Every structure is written in C-alpha cells, then in structure tokens.
Amino acid sequence: MADIDKLIRETLKGDKLAVSRLISVVERGHAQTPYILEKIYPHSGNAYYIGVTGPPGSGKSTTVDRLVKMLCSNNYSVGVIAVDPCSPFSGGALLGDRIRMNKRKSEWDVFFRSMSAGKIMGGLARTTKESSRILDASGKQIIVIETVGVGQSELDIAQATDTVVVILTPESGDNVQLMKAGLLEIADIFVVNKADRPGAENISMSIEAMLDRQRGKLEWRPPVLLTSASLGKGIEELYAEIWRHADYLRQDDKLKERRKSQLKGExxxxxxxxxxxxxxxxxxxxxxxxxxxxxxxxxxxxxxxxxxxxxxxxxxx
Ligand SMILES: Nc1nc2c(ncn2[C@@H]2O[C@H](COP(=O)(O)OP(=O)(O)OP(=O)(O)O)[C@@H](O)[C@H]2O)c(=O)[nH]1
Ligand SMILES: [Mg+2]
Structure with missing residues (x-):
C-alpha cells in the first residue's frame, strides 16, 4: 500500500511516470483499484472532457493530433486517451509518435495513452473513465478521448465527455446508416473530414437536413464542419466550435447537469x-x-x- 500511496501522491503532483503507472494498475483491474479511485476522485472534476468518435479510419487520430497541437500551443495541458476496441495496434500509437517528433514538444504538457480492449479488465467504459479521472486529478486541463464509433463505444463516450465530436467522411454512406449508428444522438459537433475528397458537401448537406427535421427539439444545434485533417484545414474552426459548445454548457448550469446525469448513469x-x-x-x-x-x-x-x-x-x- 505504501507504494500505491506514493504513486498517488506523485500522480497528484503531475508526475508523468506515476500517472502512467497508476493507469496501468487501474487498467489491469488490480485489487487496489477501488482504493486508488477513492483517493483520486476528490481531486478530479477540473478538466474539460472532449470526446472524438466516428467510423474506423475517418481521421480521428489525425484530427486529435491537430487539436492537441492547438491546445498545447495555447498553453493548455492535455491528456489523451485513445481507445481501440479491436486491434492492439491503434492509430493512437502513431499519434504519440507524431507529437513526440515535434520539436516544440519540450514546451508542451501532453500525456498520451493508448488502450486496447485486449489488455483491459472489466470493460472499456470503466477503464476509460477511471484513467481519464487519473489524468484529470494529475492536473491536465483538457482530456481528449478517441474511440471508434461502433456499437456501444459511442454511447460510452457520450457518458464520459462534455463535448462530443463525431467525425464522418464522404465515404460514410447514406444518412439512414448514420441514424442507425446512433452517432446522431450523441454529436455536439459534426465533422465531415477528408473534405478534399468528392462528396463531402453532400454528406454535410444531408446531416444539415436531418438537423432541420429535428428543429425545435434541439436546444443546441450541432454545427457541421468540413475539415481536411491531414492537410490541417478546418481545424481552427473545429477548435473554436469546441469552445463555443463549452461556453454554451457553462451557461445555466448545463455542464453541471450533464455531468450529474453521467454520474447517475455511472x-x-x-x-x-x-x-x-x-x-x-x-x-x-x-x-x-x-x-x-x-x-x-x-x-x-x-x-x-x-x-x-x-x-x-x-x-x-
Ligand atoms: N484524404 C484525406 N485523408 C485523410 C484525412 N485525414 C486523415 N486522412 C487519412 O486517413 C487515414 C486514417 O486516419 P486516422 O487519423 O488514423 O483515422 P482514425 O479515425 O483515427 O482511424 P482508426 O483509429 O483506425 O479508426 C490515414 O491514412 C490518414 O492520413 C483527410 O483530411 N483527407
Ligand atoms: Mg485512430
């Protein structure tokens, strides 16, 4: 227990190695996990949580990479969790490398963690939540969680984050499929990435048309953005829209309500x-x-x- 206490103390001071070790302990579902979470919880709740989801290969990691760079150059400290439900070789590992390669990295306060379902005991949703709380308690101001939007995982991300960015591409197919995928219900911001390819305008228009049909029911109408993440196009707009949504949530206790309803679910x-x-x-x-x-x-x-x-x-x- 002395070791764990030391790890917790160092994590709360923001020590990256301690954070990484503590996440590993929690990830493995170690017997001391409840103790760790009990000590960590009172120090969490200060970070802003951004979720990025969408179909496989839609450009989530590329977008997250760009966003993290923008956040870091605006002096935010950032923690990133990339969840890969299937393959142990997630694009997330690349993201870490890409950030590492950047020469300005030494000035940046970023922590990257990639998780694959295979290593995790007790469910992705649980581990993602617990690991992000550890990052939060370690002092990271922004937490970004990337998950592939298939099946349950998109609901999990809506349960764990404040702003959900859904990334689609011109190849995402017809809107009926999108509805079925459940991505519509959880999106706070839509991104049609790979806008350098044909068909981006079309899919953007069909999302807008769907949102039009919901008019009146939506208190926040999700903006639909066109980006080309690999070319760095549209990322500034996305960055601005994330903060606009954050500002919206901060009015009238909406953020508090959202988080409370997430806690109720948890x-x-x-x-x-x-x-x-x-x-x-x-x-x-x-x-x-x-x-x-x-x-x-x-x-x-x-x-x-x-x-x-x-x-x-x-x-x-
Ligand atoms: N043409 C084009 N390609 C892009 C764009 N953004 C990303 N890509 C490419 O799309 C591929 C997938 O990008 P990732 O960022 O790894 O996508 P992802 O959604 O994280 O993928 P998974 O995590 O495997 O689901 C890569 O080869 C990228 O270089 C874009 O705006 N335009
Ligand atoms: Mg990825």
Missing amino acids: LKQRIESEIVNTLWQKIRDDADIDELVNDIWEQKIDPQSAAGKVVRRCLKD
Missing part, C-alpha cells in the same frame, strides 16, 4: 455490478450450484425457477 452501472458481485458471493457460499444443475438436468425444476429460488433464498437471510 452510479447505476456500479450498483448493478455491486449487486451481482455481492449476490454471487453469497449464492456461491449458500447454494450448491452443482446440485441445482442436477435437478435441472433431471427436470425436477426449470432453469428460470431455479434461478429465482436461489436469489430469493439468498435475499431472505
């Missing part, structure tokens, strides 16, 4: 897993699962009734 998830773990522990102690399996096998009882019986008996005492 609390619910954590209660659920607490219930499952605690009950399972007790059920394993009380009930003879193998015997019950035999009863089910011999058709003395059906699986659903057996489950109900076990849980009710466990809750009674």
